[in-house]
Amino acid sequence: MEFVGAKKRFGFGCMRLPMKGEEVDIEQFKAMVDRFIEEGYNYFDTAHGYIGGLSEKALKVALTSRYPRDKYLLANKLSPSYFKKEEDIIPLFLSQLEITGAGYFDYYLMHAQSRRNFSQYRECRAYETAFELKRRGLIKHVGISFHDTEEMLEEILSTYPEIEFVQIQFNYLDYYSPSVQSKKLYEVCVKHNKPIIVMEPVKGGQLVNLPDGAKRIFDEIRGEKSYASYAIRFALHFPQIAMVLSGMSDFSQMEDNISSTKDYVDLSEDEMKAIEGVRDILASQQIIPCTKCRYCVTDNACPMNIQIPDLFAAYNDKKSLDQWATNSYYNTHLTGNGKGLASECIGCGGCEAVCPQKLPIREWLIEVKNEFEQ
Secondary structure, eight states: OOOOOOOOSSEEETSSEETTTTTEOHHHHHHHHHHHHHHTTOOOEEEGGGGGGGHHHIIIIIITTSOOGGEEEEEEEEOGGGGGSGGGHHHHHHHHHHHHHOOOOEEEEEEEEEETTTHHHTTTHHHHHHHHHHTTSSSEEEEEEEOHHHHHHHHHHOOOTOOOOOEOOTTTTTOOTTTTOHHHHHHHHHTTOOOEEOTTTTGTTTTTTTOOOHHHHHTTTTTTTTHHHHHHHHHHHHEEEEEEEEEOOOOHHHHHHHHHHHHOOOOOHHHHHHHHHHHOOOOOOOSSSOOOOOOGTTTTSSSSSOOHHHHHHHHHHHHHHHHHHHHHHHIISBBBBTTTGGGGGGOOOOHHHHHHHHHHHHHHHHHHHHEEEE
């Protein structure tokens, strides 16, 4: 399964970039872009709201202003929080072209499709607008990113058979997940013959920062391979997968991912058995399966400015690793200075409406409050 113009099946996800405080570390990002292209990779993925709007801007500085247009492929997205009516879409799209400096987008996705927002896209004729922009040459390929059930994916692909590809969350921990449904979504895409782009192959770092029991399983067979490499190769192992995206926050992560993918070899039987063993351990230890995508804290999803992923990470650390110091961390770093306490949740549900993992966030915030604020 190949994408037109894609030189390799591994792409640079720009939702997580190297940072200096609140700003993108542009010099490190430039070095990573250079290394990525030097090794023959050329697919970059962004969205208007990634890193609070900084991702698109950083790509202009580090990529599009420094390389000829035929040296890279750029994917962008139409996100539901940035349009309310049909007339909003083209001005938004043109602003994305201007901010990125791309001239056109090779791949453009209807972002985070689900039962909750599909009606918004239909009523605003978002798909029809994207197909028209494709006819005008401003988009090369139209697809979707998706967070819902197999039935909903079936409905969308049947309604708009012109969709050319589907981006889903896919990793070995979520493969049998009843909420994420990676395996079932994969099978729907196969049925409709849609190439798949993988997001969250290492589940927001959870498949890198493994518990000791899981590490031991890989250590027995892995040699010099990293834990992340197993997760990425698991995704690449499936024939319908056209591209695997990974966010890379520093140069060392890029080097590791390049070493895992440039001379890709399918997983062996022993490696698959190891992955199954690691999956069983992780499934038994998961507390709050948050991937830190941060959709719940962007675009005013939380009116109380509660940094939900950070609070959940502190809760997981304390419960799974017995890290007593997280109490101090919670009170001094994660809350205050305009960042809300878990107890300040007003129960509006804005966070749950945008959560790709479909977590009962409000219920978990009560648990966080009880753990840290008593």
